[in-house]
Amino acid sequence: MDKNKPVIVRFYRFKNRLKEKTAGLAPGNTSISKEAMEAAQQALSKMSEDYPDWVSSLIVKLQEQHSRCVDTPEKRHELFEEINRIAHDMKGQGGTFGYPLITAFSDSLYGFTVKRPGEITDNQIELVKSHLDAMRAVIRGRVAGDGGEMGEKLSESLNEAIAKYDDS
DSSP states (O other): OOTTSOOOOOOOOOOOOHHHHTTTOOTTOOOOOHHHHHHHHHHHHHHHHHHHHHHHHHHHHHHHHHHHHHHOGGGHHHHHHHHHHHHHHHHTTTTTTTOHHHHHHHHHHHHHTSOOSSOOOHHHHHHHHHHHHHHHHHHHTTOOTTOHHHHHHHHHHHHHHHHHHOOO
């Protein structure tokens, strides 16, 4: 580069089109009708009523994957990936529908079933079962919110199982 040659710097200023893309939904400019908010709240309430039945079907799928882990040890890594995917789906929904314990237990199961090096042991399979047992107890008992004393006991029980079986 020649020291005597002037350097040309160009500065381009582009128009910020983000506001146009959001259709004017900038802070302070939002307005959602009261009717729309009420309709959304009613829909969420209806979905909350149906949530225990809906999440039960996911727990059944987790149970099927757990049973396959017991029956086919050579496929455990593949089955853990499916358990992980289902747990991921569940962890974001429990709190939304009034079941934060499902979110907590699903998040724990999700973290536990991420890709693991080496062999997946029988203890780790037992720990999956402990998570499923805790989730089933929440849904059967319709333990909403933090669950009070029952929620505390379920959390303690799962934590004891983690301490006992987690050999990772």
